[in-house]
Amino acid sequence: MLAALDEAGLPDPAVRARQRPGELSGGMRQRALIASAVVARPPLLVADEPTTALDATVAARVLGLLGNLRDAGTAVVLVTHDLGAVARVADRVVVLRDGRVVEEGPTARVLGAPREEYTRELVAAARLGEGPGAVPEPGVPVLEGRGLRRVFALPGGESVTAVDGLDVTVRAGEAVGLVGESGSGKTTLARLLLAADTPDAGEVLLDGMPWSALPERDRRALRSGIRLVPQDPLGTVDPRLTVRAVLRAALATGPRPPARADRDAAAAALLARVHLPTEVLDRRPRTLSGGQRQRVAIARALASDPRVLLLDEPVSALDVQVQAAILDLLVELRRDTGVAMVLVSHDLGVVRRVCDRVLVMSGGRVVEQGTVPDVFGAPAHPVTRDLLAARAV
Ligand SMILES: Nc1ncnc2c1ncn2[C@@H]1O[C@H](COP(=O)(O)OP(=O)(O)OP(=O)(O)O)[C@@H](O)[C@H]1O
Ligand SMILES: [Mg+2]
Known part of the structure; x- marks a missing residue:
């Protein structure tokens, strides 16, 4: 279990495992939850916005974990608005709008050459939306x-x-x-x-x-x-x-x-x-x-x-x-x-x-x-x- 907490990117897993969920930060809680879902290596994992509360580094780690599970044979359904996460983990993507499927296909094709206007907007917005994150203080x-x-x-x-x-x-x-x-x-x-x-x-x-x-x-x-x-x-x-x-x-x-x-x-x-x-x-x-x-x-x-x-x-x-x-x-x-x-x-x-x-x-x-x-x-x-x-x- 500690290994699963560690894999999910939770720092000090031995300490955290003894805390109650209410004593963890939102992001830590999220990671503990992910660990509890993957620990039994289920055949299917549905992850609903698993990285939203996480900073970029931890998010990357969680996505890496989902990728490993997928490679080991677990089917993963990733629900997210984060196209970067989709690009990292998913083989196929289904774009939903108002409860309907707008577009569907292999991830590289849908994100690289979207056919539908709505998907194009999503892709454009995603690329405009993200900045460099923490960068060095400018000097002289x-x-x-x-x-x-x-x-x-x-x-x-x-x-x-x-x-x-x-x-x-x-x-x-x-x-x-x-x-x-x-x-x-x-x-x-x-x-x-x-x-x-x-x-x-x-x-x-x-x-x-x-x-x-x-x-x-x-x-x-x-x-x-x-x-x-x-x-x-x-x-x-x-x-x-x-x-x-x-x-x-x-x-x-x-x-x-x-x-x-x-x-x-x-x-x-x-x-x-x-x-x-x-x-x-x-x-x-x-x-x-x-x-x-x-x-x-x-x-x-x-x-x-x-x-x-x-x-x-x-x-x-x-x-x-x-x-x-x-x-x-x-x-x-x-x-x-x-x-x-x-x-x-x-x-x-x-x-x-x-x-x-x-x-x-x-x-x-x-x-x-x-x-x-x-x-x-x-x-x-x-x-x-x-x-x-x-x-x-
Ligand atoms: N060696 C040159 N001789 C004559 N005119 C030049 C020379 N280099 C640039 N220019 C002119 O200077 C202007 C600015 O060109 P520059 O290459 O700096 O533009 P740019 O903003 O890089 O454009 P682009 O986005 O198309 O690369 C243009 O009118 C260009 O024709
Ligand atoms: Mg130029």
Whole structure:
């Protein structure tokens, strides 16, 4: 019985087993109840909103327990409004509305490509609804853009001001979302922050020190501190290279590169951090799935232990299920490494999931900014409202 309490995620099971239900918190009571239901390994378990009272970590544990029961042959009926829980546990899903079945099918299909309007709404709402949870307190500014301006000449003598007098500050451990319509200047800004491009006015500071103003020769030694995950992951990688070669090269760029003999182990550790098995080391990136490739791209960017990670549309090429897994990974990496993130996305759900703060861009300027709940809860600028409305469909 103690084992069942432990499996259900109840801390100090030996102590808790001797308490009365009224002496437990709601979440603990829930877990004790789950333990009592699974202890006899029944052939069928009906779990009605089993994780609603639980925090994310414990909820994940309970869902893991339900998954184990299912794998051991127990049929599980999971009643829930939490589509994340459905995705983790269920093989099949039945969507109910007003007592009727709206849609039914394999989980991956129903959540990945819902056929009915109502299911689509549920999926969209679920993805907008969830934030990153507990994240590190933001620290000192690590990356600052001041009065940034970038003008591009167009054919025929015209020009376009892609970034037009823009200020941005990113603090240690913070995740800042950069959203805006296509052409609003997001990628240009990301490239300026990375010092892959030079501003026509203004400057970028890294750790409070000149960054964009330095000659590239002097920047090279500092580049390990700021990395970009480009929109086309590994598009810039030689297709003949294996993942091992890509990661070994990336590891060599850090401030304290591991000895050559240790780089395979370090590369395998990087893969583990993005939840890929060691076997992937000997694959070529093009033979991997889109999601695996994005994980390799993130591992590569993390190899030099950067303090800032710039991610340009990190999940837009991936299908919904894979997107969710990559976003979970980003949230986990934030928590575990404290790396600050600048996340460029046209998808507000993506920003909502990962970021604390958001900057809305239009015509090269920031038209609205604030915390994610404030901006998404009460959008003030028409551009923000349009972006939010577009997301609902
Ligand atoms: N190298 C360049 N030469 C000329 N114009 C450019 C260049 N790079 C960007 N631009 C122009 O600057 C503007 C902003 O482009 P940018 O790529 O920053 O937009 P974006 O917000 O990233 O858009 P998307 O969401 O489509 O990726 C656009 O008008 C674009 O055509
Ligand atoms: Mg872009």
